[in-house]
Amino acid sequence: xxxxxxxxxxxxxxxxxxxxxxxxxxxxxxxxxxxxxxxxxxxxxxxxxxxxxxxxxxxxxxxxxxxxxxxxxxxxxxxxxxxxxxxxxxxxxxxxxxxxxxxxxxxxxxxxxxxxxxxxxxxxxxxxxxxxxxxxxxxxxxxxxxxxxxxxxxxxxxxxxxxxxxxxxxxxxxxxxxxxxxxxxxxxxxxxxxxxxxxxxxxxxxxxxxxxxxxxxxxxxxxxxxxxxxxxxxxxxxxxxxxxxxxxxxxxxxxxxxxxxxxxxxxxxxxxxxxxxxxxxxxxxxxxxxxxxxxxxxxxxxxxxxxxxxxxxxxxxxxxxxxxxxxxxxxxxx
Amino acid sequence: xxxxxxxxxxxxxxxxxxxxxxxxxxxxxxxxxxxxxxxxxxxxxxxxxxxxxxxxxxxxxxxxxxxxxxxxxxxxxxxxxxxxxxxxxxxxxxxxxxxxxxxxxxxxxxxxxxxxxxxxxxxxxxxxxxxxxxxxxxxxxxxxxxxxxxxxxxxxxxxxxxxxxxxxxxxxxxxxxxxxxxxxxxxxxxxxxxxxxxxxxxxxxxxxxxxxxxxxxxxxxxxxxxxxxxxxxxxxxxxxxxxxxxxxxxxxxxxxxxxxxxxxxxx
Numbered sequence: 001x002x003x004x005x006x007x008x009x010x011x012x013x014x015x016x017x018x019x020x021x022x023x024x025x026x027x028x029x030x031x032x033x034x035x036x037x038x039x040x041x042x043x044x045x046x047x048x049x050x051x052x053x054x055x056x057x058x059x060x061x062x063x064x065x066x067x068x069x070x071x072x073x074x075x076x077x078x079x080x081x082x083x084x085x086x087x088x089x090x091x092x093x094x095x096x097x098x099x100x101x102x103x104x105x106x107x108x109x110x111x112x113x114x115x116x117x118x119x120x121x122x123x124x125x126x127x128x129x130x131x132x133x134x135x136x137x138x139x140x141x142x143x144x145x146x147x148x149x150x151x152x153x154x155x156x157x158x159x160x161x162x163x164x165x166x167x168x169x170x171x172x173x174x175x176x177x178x179x180x181x182x183x184x185x186x187x188x189x190x191x192x193x194x195x196x197x198x199x200x201x202x203x204x205x206x207x208x209x210x211x212x213x214x215x216x217x218x219x220x221x222x223x224x225x226x227x228x229x230x231x232x233x234x235x236x237x238x239x240x241x242x243x244x245x246x247x248x249x250x251x252x253x254x255x256x257x258x259x260x261x262x263x264x265x266x267x268x269x270x271x272x273x274x275x276x277x278x279x280x281x282x283x284x285x286x287x288x289x290x291x292x293x294x295x296x297x298x299x300x301x302x303x304x305x306x307x308x309x310x311x312x313x314x315x316x317x318x319x320x321x322x323x324x325x326x327x328x329x330x331x332x333x334x
Numbered sequence: 335x336x337x338x339x340x341x342x343x344x345x346x347x348x349x350x351x352x353x354x355x356x357x358x359x360x361x362x363x364x365x366x367x368x369x370x371x372x373x374x375x376x377x378x379x380x381x382x383x384x385x386x387x388x389x390x391x392x393x394x395x396x397x398x399x400x401x402x403x404x405x406x407x408x409x410x411x412x413x414x415x416x417x418x419x420x421x422x423x424x425x426x427x428x429x430x431x432x433x434x435x436x437x438x439x440x441x442x443x444x445x446x447x448x449x450x451x452x453x454x455x456x457x458x459x460x461x462x463x464x465x466x467x468x469x470x471x472x473x474x475x476x477x478x479x480x481x482x483x484x485x486x487x488x489x490x491x492x493x494x495x496x497x498x499x500x501x502x503x504x505x506x507x508x509x510x511x512x513x514x515x516x517x518x519x520x521x522x523x524x525x526x527x528x529x530x531x532x533x534x535x536x537x538x539x540x541x542x543x544x545x546x547x548x549x550x551x552x553x554x555x556x557x558x559x560x561x562x563x564x565x566x567x568x569x570x571x572x573x574x575x576x577x578x579x580x581x582x583x584x585x586x587x588x589x590x591x592x593x594x595x596x597x598x599x600x601x
Contacts, residue, residue, distance in 0.1 A: 013500075015500075015501070016501075021500070077499075077500065079469075079479055079480075079481075080478065103500055104481075104482060104498060104499060104500045105499075105500050107465050107481070108469065108479075108481045108482070109469075110466075111429070111465075111466040111467075111468075111469035111470045111473070112469050112472070112473050112479070114430070114466075114470070115430060115433065115469070115470040115473035115474065116473055118561075119430075119561055120430065120560075120561030121429065121466055121562070122562060123429075123462075123463065123464035123466055124463060124464070124465075131565060138565065142463070142570070143461065143462055143463060143567075144345070144350055144359060144461055145350065145460060145461075145463070146570070147347065147350045147351075147359060147569070148567055148568070148569060148570075149567065149568050149569070149570050150564050150566070150567040151564070151565045151566050151567070151568075152562050152563065152565060153562065153563060153565045154561050154562045155561070155563065156561070157561035194477075194478030194509070194512070195478060195479075195480060195506045195507070195508050196492075196506065196507045196508070197504065197505075197506060198494055198506060198507050199504065199505050200502065200503075200504045201496070201502060201503040201504060201505070216601070240601060258518065259502075264463070265518075272600055273595070273600045273601065282348075283570070284347075284348075287570075293600070294595070294598065295576070296591065296595075307576075307578065308575045309575070309576075310575065310576045311576040311577070312576055312577055312578075312579055312591055312594055312595075313575075313577065313578040313579065314578075314579050314587055314588075314591060315578060316584055320584050321584060321587075321588060324584055324585055324588040325588050325592070328588050328589060328591075328592040329592065329601065332592065332596065332601070
């Protein structure tokens, strides 16, 4: 389709309580710069039910306009309802580009939206810019397990769409809201939603691991040795108010669930402090945590690549170092 | 019940190294494997067949002639029949063009195998990591979808899929026809038996070549049919590395670390 505006849209995903998921608010930050460079408005599109909290959040983080699509059918995410609603809004307003958080749901429905609009979609971007020559959005993303970065353009089809990893961009500082709020009356019939919720897995409740929102993450890898080996790391986590993470090696060994995994096939994180214990630092892991403010690496192998990204490294056995660290932190908190 | 599994041949990205001199990918000698996520999709189909022997599993692979190795691997593991979509005109396709070609392949294969109730895909391929081809193919087909599946079972006329959600796992159900993509489950996929391996080696893989479907729009395939293109690719910059803390004893080195972290108000 032809763009009707130079506006840049950011899809703001909501939780079932109507608040915004972090990634949508994060994306308003790079979105602002991209919108300015393209000479258009920064528009947040909020879909959900009773989403005032998310609308306020978007308005405080730089949106010039907030398009709100509300209804009970959007309370719980469904591919069909969300794709239909977003496509309807895009067709009405014609933005030139759109950023979608590369969350579980974002990556589920963005390809439906782009295919329905017959336009290009770039997955899981970690850097955004403008291509000087064409003026297109330059979408940069890892491929080949993080071994290669590719910059992708969507030259003529519009809107240009990309999903962007959570945790890559920081939220902008809050400001006095100036956004124009537009309520769009778009609804999807229940019969057009082809999936049905059978049940939520309750025992999974304790498995909801909020790595992306964590200020501190203590993470373990192959060097942890076995499932029990994570107990001292958990103890350090409890003391620091940290979240327990891990590398793929630990998940593959069956020591810890995938919900804790950081890296290319896990979560991308950017906490204030990331403590990597017994993690060699394969490029796939580094792709998920290299954006952390301070990285501490503890590893027996002085040549482990994790030390390349570490702010502070300790060459030593985590089984000795981690309990000592816990003791020191205890003294600090006493 | 008729299930189509989409399986891609990929380089084993855990084996890829960067040439330290030219700073480019070393692809030579990197083993080509069945995309692990597609293996999980095949296992999910095989488990449905375990419960209901009437289930037929057909595998479709898109890629060069050499990708027949993956077709044969799938036949050895659980599939009943395999097709390869392979042609020069398909080269350079991005995810939208690829999904359009696969959509046409589905329609073509259905002429022989009958209509597919479910199409299972890996959630993503480990080389491109886009996770887009499954949902985009579902869109071309006009089918519903469930992504990030872990395991599934039939319940009446619906397929119930345990899947990873944004806030923990959940079970969604969907009626046929539908596309389901799979991620890593808690169990390992089965291995082929020797007998199945030998049979697979002898099996004929049907090839769908250039122009296999006369209704396919040439303007929608290959480079010209792809809205996106790669402007440039580069290897990620190597970080310089930080400070290795050293002291006489482990106790002292930990004290040094905690000192640094408190000084900078990290803890």
